[in-house]
Amino acid sequence: MREVFPEMALWHRGPPLYVGEVKFERKIPTRILLLRLLKYITPYKREVTLTLIAIIASSISNMISPYILGREIIAKYILRADLAGLQIVILVFLGFLVLGWIANMVRTYLVGKIGENMLFQMRSELFNHLQTLSFSFFDRWNIGDIVSRVTNDTDSIGEAFTEGVIHVLSDIMSLTLVIGMMLAVNVQLTLASMVTIPLLIVSTLIFQSKFRTVFRVTREKISQVTSKLEESLSGIREIKSFNKERDFIEDFQKVNLETMQANIRAAKIQGAFFPTVQVIQAIGSGIVMIYGGILAFNGALGSIEDAVGTLVTFLLYVQTFFRPIQELTNFYAIIQSALAAAERIFELLDIQPEVKDSENAIEMPPIKGEITFENVTFGYDPNHPVVNNISFKINPKETIALVGPTGAGKSTIVKLLCRFYDPQQGSIKIDGYDIRMFTQKSLRKQMGIILQETLLFSGTIKDNIRYGKPDATDEEVINAAKAVGAHEFIMNLPNGYETKVGEKGLGLSFGQKQLIAFARAILKDPAILIMDEATSSIDPYTDLLIRKAMRTLLKDRTAIIIAHRLSTVRDADRILVINNGRIVEEGSHEELIKRKGLYYRLYQMQFKDVESLSKPVIGNEEISSISRK
């Protein structure tokens, strides 16, 4: 009955003509994929049964109306002038209509409900699973890929279920019923009316494969248009500075023209499809009428009234053939793309988190903040350790600066302490307890971690500050902001603490974001503070503010800082110099300078340029003195 709405006959836009790239190579066998998909439907056994019943009922009511119209209403009652009978049979006809209506309602509703539930379930499961996966996963996978599995792939499964499976079930049901009914009425005429079916199947398949090629081309072309546009928008300032507008317009017109040509080529094929089907349909009807006429004239269809009724029934049936067959030819492609999507989803769901809470993990009690690394070895690739048999101890409330060349293993040490990764050998202890004893969450609850780049979530400033402690009161939030010197600039924002930031909100400067991160950390009042100092240079004003804030932040807690700033290094209680995954030197700034080892060299390299300025040579000679190194 869906052919009634919203498209019909000439307006027919057809079943989905093209169902996306079909990926045939899969790692997980079809059977297993189907079984796993089935699991999402099993909680709805009752609904599924009802749906099947509804499909049967609606197919029956669909298929029986041509029969009643032709063989009963026309042949038995109108042509035989049976008034009373006509009224009864019309009521029966209406009865079937109502039955079909109810069955269709039930079917549409239940299918939608099961489908939406399934998708809801899948999305939740995927998202929750992502929250458990380890950093190593996020290091390897690309964000777009992950997001597309949670959104696009679930969508295409949903579509395949509601548009594909259910329609196909109804189609098979209808076809079987139609053929059964036709056979029951007249075998010869049935065979005659099926003559055009192979023609229909073949032409549909041919068209589909053509659609695939032309639509691939149009998609490629339109994405060229988009990327040209994107590029010229991101580079608009360069284009204008270099007076290149005309060249870019010419370039764009070229791809735009190609897009148009590809689309027109596609339109040619698309435009030919429906008329072809229409002609095949007309031939089918023609055969029924000619052969039916011969049979009728021979008296093979019974009385002339019955013959007319039968012919009308068959004409109506021949028309109902076409859509199910077109859809069935498309079914394979729909299922293939859904299975490919399912595979991508399950692949993600099957990834096991590398860092897991142990089974009897306990909540970490309030800690003092003593940290011990005992012979810790770790490599992202176990064969290439980044941290090599490191041991050190940090006393409560001590501030430690980690210094070393890029790739020395500084940030890995910090990540191990946060249990973003687990060491391959050795152990990390806090207050004497191995951190693997505790749940990851309770461990991180007592740590303040400040990353190089601060990410603000879309929401208000207030939400962002209390992100790590959602139950913090407004007063606590304001106090935290005051403590790190962020209060003033926040109050200067259009809506103060209620100002929206993040993707759709106000853009904050780098320094402002850092201060928010500080406030976020101090609000948690963590026993251990871990910080990866930002390398990006910021303007001197912000820098001063950040340094002031850091002093507040470091007070009364154990702190490990990956230091990039001279002032931080000098303010630290102790400096650990890391090289090639080992601690090579240890001590205070003065001690290390005296030792003239790696620290001294690093120090020289980093600040050499600036130091030369401390001898106030002013004039042109200075540039040459710098360039001489």
Add this chain to the structure above:
Amino acid sequence: MSSINVGRYWRGDMHLLYRLSKYIFRRWHALLLSILCMLASTYLQVYIPRISGAIIRNILEMRDFGTLLSLVIQSIVLTCFLGVISFLQRYANSYFSHRVIYDVRNDLYKAIQRQSFAFFDRTETGQIMSRATTDIDRIRGFLGFQITSLIGSIFLLGGIMLSMLSISLELTLFCFSITPLLVIIFVFFGKRVRDITHKAREQYGVLTSVLWENVSGIRTIRSLAAEDQEKQKFYDLNKSYYQSMLQAVRLRSIFIPLSALVSGSITAFIYWYGGLQVIGNKLTIDQLFVFSAYAAMLTQPISRMGDVWSSYQRMAAAGKRVFEVIDATPDVKDKPGAIEMPQIKGHVVFDNVSFGYDNNHLILKNVRFEVKPGETVALLGPTGSGKSTIIRLIPRFYDPTSGRILIDGYDIRDVKIDSLRRQIGIVSQEIFLFNATIKDNIAFGKPNATMDEIINVAKAAKAYDFIMQLPQGFNTVVGEGGITLSGGQRQRIAIARALLMNPRILILDDSTSSVDVDTEHEIQQALNMLMKGRTTFIITQRLSTIRNADKIIVLNNGEIVEEGTHESLMKKKGLYYRIYQSLFDMQGEKSLPELKEGDTKVIEGGFSRDGSLA
């Protein structure tokens, strides 16, 4: 927020249709062909059921096989003919809509290229993108289908009605008394389904962006142990999206079967009432059959017309957004009779220049200074003090709100923009490289440059060595799909790019570069090379550059607060002195000075939006 302020009153749908009609008339042949085909196919569609009726009559009454055969052949031939016509109609229509869209998209692109910087400041890239893609698609959807569909529907409806009337007045009246019901169903439910789907789509957008944010911020989330919070957030959004979708399902499950019920009931009635008439010999069975075929055709034009309306509304909203950009007048453009800028010597004067993106908030206030040819000017000041604005005014990225800028005595508004910009080299802080080879990127402003020239500028910009180490040297593709260059490398490419233009005035925005020590030297050397013999404006934190400048201009809050050489300003012990101290301290050896009352205010001034200084 979703609208671009074009500073021009939009005159509503009529204006949109007027704008669109210009594009439509340019392709009128295709549209006309499509409409003619549509009429012909409508006629055939209405005519063909009569043949079926004649066949039934033939079987019932005449029983002549020859006539039957000729009728069937007639019907097949007509259907073939109909097929050809409807193919032509579809093809002409697609051709027409794609042609129109091609023109609109070109004009949109040209309009984008014409806009001045202020436009891009206030308009997000994503917004322009969606105008050029989604919105244009909507227009195409309307043109490609709905115009002819509307005309076709009206004719089909008329044709069906006339044919029905020729068969039976009473039955026709009955059928058309039911049509309002159909219209109500289509319009009412159609709108509700669309509304709820629209809502659901928006929720889905939010869901996706939360997901995206979560995955890209997963490290922060884990650090803050905020997974549960995130799960809850996602769960809530997922749930409300699910509920909207379910609501849509519920509506659809009532709506879709209902239309079948209505049209089925019409058929039932026709056979009941018509059957009575056949029995009473007022109607023949073939007439009844044909009539019911027409009645079955009735729902399509009605539902199509509902579609046309909603598609029109969507198109109107989209079209408005598209033409808003096409019709936007750029803020900065050549004035009539603008002359070519002669070879610039480099004498630059800011004569009482004020500037604000809107009139209430001036970013520059009465700025006046003079720069002699070949001088280097360093601009200093807190964030938002107006130093970037000054350098943007020189190549006329914006026009001053009041006052004037003179280069070699010419008001820059009196000369042609391209002749001005051709002589100004700009290296900005965010360097964009195009998705092309290194060679093309360097030759960006001078496509006919020889390879020798390119190599020379690359060497001068200290870029040659690293370029030669890339896989394909100068032919290495950078940008999307190519290799990624580091900040320092990009900067040197940009310097080479500017050098190749041999500009007379140089503008360097170097304020936030972060590169390692060695690169720093190389860049410094490259810059020195670039600055030689040209008037240069530079924003930098590099102490040596600042000290070597011929002139230092210190800005605060849009005004020049100090001006002079390093020595004279250091003696003054004003804002420059303090900035220099803190810059020095950040980069240098000295320990953190204790903050004084006044300094803190300067510092906070750097943050506050108006940059006010106590």
